Amino acid sequence: MTVVIKVGGARAVDPAGALADVATLVEAGEQVVVVHGGSTKVDETLERLGVEPEYVETPSGVVGRFTDETTMEVFEMAFGHLNTQLVAGLQSLDVDAVGLNGVDGKLLYGPRKSAVRVVEDGKRKIRRGDHSGTIKQVNGDLLESLLDDGYTPVAAPPMAGKDDDEIIPVNTDADRSAAAIAGELDATLVLLTDVAGVYADPDDPATLIESVETGDDWAALEDAAEGFMGRKIMAAEEALDGGSPEVVVADANAEEPILSALDGDGTHVYASAVQEEEQ
Numbered sequence: 418m419t420v421v422i423k424v425g426g427a428r429a430v431d432p433a434g435a436l437a438d439v440a441t442l443v444e445a446g447e448q449v450v451v452v453h454g455g456s457t458k459v460d461e462t463l464e465r466l467g468v469e470p471e472y473v474e475t476p477s478g479v480v481g482r483f484t485d486e487t488t489m490e491v492f493e494m495a496f497g498h499l500n501t502q503l504v505a506g507l508q509s510l511d512v513d514a515v516g517l518n519g520v521d522g523k524l525l526y527g528p529r530k531s532a533v534r535v536v537e538d539g540k541r542k543i544r545r546g547d548h549s550g551t552i553k554q555v556n557g558d559l560l561e562s563l564l565d566d567g568y569t570p571v572a573a574p575p576m577a578g579k580d581d582d583e584i585i586p587v588n589t590d591a592d593r594s595a596a597a598i599a600g601e602l603d604a605t606l607v608l609l610t611d612v613a614g615v616y617a618d619p620d621d622p623a624t625l626i627e628s629v630e631t632g633d634d635w636a637a638l639e640d641a642a643e644g645f646m647g648r649k650i651m652a653a654e655e656a657l658d659g660g661s662p663e664v665v666v667a668d669a670n671a672e673e674p675i676l677s678a679l680d681g682d683g684t685h686v687y688a689s690a691v692q693e694e695e696q
Contacts (some may be wrong), residue, residue, distance in 0.1 A: 419448040419564070419604035421661075422675055423595035423652075424503070427684075430611050430669040432503065438675035439569065440510035446562040450598055451571045453503055454591035458495040463488065473535040473544065479647045484588040485534070489575075490547040492588055496573050504571050514569045519552075519576035520586050524560070525594055527553035529578035529587050535665070536587075536629040550578035550587040552594065555601040572598065592652035600659015607678050608649050609669035614684035615650070617641050632693035638686065657691045 420442065424432050432453075442449050459482075460470040467593030468491075471483045484492060500516045507514035532545045563570050574594055578587035592608060599606035615638060617624035629638050642650040646666075653664040667683025670675060677683075 419450070419602050420675075421450045421452060421595055421602065421604045421606045423592055423606070423608045424451060424453045425608075425669055430609070432506070432669070434672065434674045435609055435669060436503070436506045438673055439507060440512050441676065443512050443569055444660070449569055449621070450560060450564070450602070450604070451503065451507075451569065451572060452591060452595035452598060453496075453499060453571065453573050454498045455492075455499045455573065458499055459488070459492050462491045462495050466491070473533070473537070476534055476536055476541055477647075480644050481590060482588065483535075483544060484548045485546050486548060489586070489588060491588060493575060496575065500571060500573050507569060507571065510623040510646065512569050513567060514571050515563055517570055518586075518625045519572070519574050519582070519589065519594065519693060522556050522559045523550050523554070523577045523584070524556045524572060525554075525574070525576035525589060525597065526556070527551045527576065527579065527589075529580040529582075529585065536674045548578075548585075548587045550576050550589050552576055552589055552597045556598050557601040560602060574646065590648060590652070592649050593655060596652035596656035596661070596664075597659065597662040599656040599664075603660040603662070605679070606653070606656045606661050606664045607675055607683075608652065608664065608666045609674055609678070610646075610649065610666060611669060613668045613671070613682070614666045615641055615646060619643050628683050629684065629690045631690055633689040635686075635693070638684075638690075654685050654691055657686065657688045662688055 473483045504514045504516040527548045574588035576589040634639045665678045666681045667678035
């Protein structure tokens with residue numbers, strides 16, 4: 418079994434439990450790819466520089482970062498630091514981890530989006546000057562070579578963005594990066610976040626949606642996802658469409674977060690739900 422783990426970048430997420438679980442899985446002979454976010458680190462660094470982090474909402478209701486040139490420079494620094502820290506943490510647990518970003522070997526590759534559609538004050542607008550991209554290709558051969566040689570890749574944005582005749586680093590969502598990698602490897606995807614899964618009522622943890630297997634289940638899941646959770650559901654759909662058999666949204670701060678997620682905790686979304694919904 419191959420498992421892709423996305424470790425969240427939210428302020429409330431502690432990666433220690435996830436790293437311990439990765440070590441357990443690797444020791445048991447499983448192939449694991451770790452993908453990490455870093456939104457908190459980017460925001461904290463921007464604030465220290467006196468720059469206000471900017472988030473925008475797309476017409477479909479998904480909230481994401483607007484990445485101008487200054488933010489992109491901070492993004493590269495922050496994600497590089499986090500990647501090194503996670504690799505060192507895994508190495509301390511005797512996991513032979515290798516750090517990568519999406520530019521390395523064009524691991525994550527696609528066109529740059531210099532402008533994005535946003536909704537501001539109820540009106541649809543075009544914002545220009547964005548440094549983000551859309552993943553169209555994943556270098557699965559690179560990942561599979563590392564995995565077959567016993568290494569554990571630790572990957573993250575930025576991605577390799579094609580801008581006319583140049584390749585430049587651009588921002589891309591970490592959840593969707595993990596989804597693209599999971600789809601390419603036909604792997605189970607575990608999206609770790611700061612809540613126990615997707616709630617039917619976002620304010621009530623007792624309404625956890627445990628299993629999503631049918632088209633109706635999928636419609637209910639989409640209705641329940643708000644704000645940043647909407648992006649995770651988008652990522653789940655992309656992973657399942659790409660070849661992943663299952664996506665789990667689970668609590669990064671649970672005891673043994675990855676092992677418990679694979680054992681049934683969190684929200685489990687199956688390929689059958691997306692296939693039925695699309696028919």
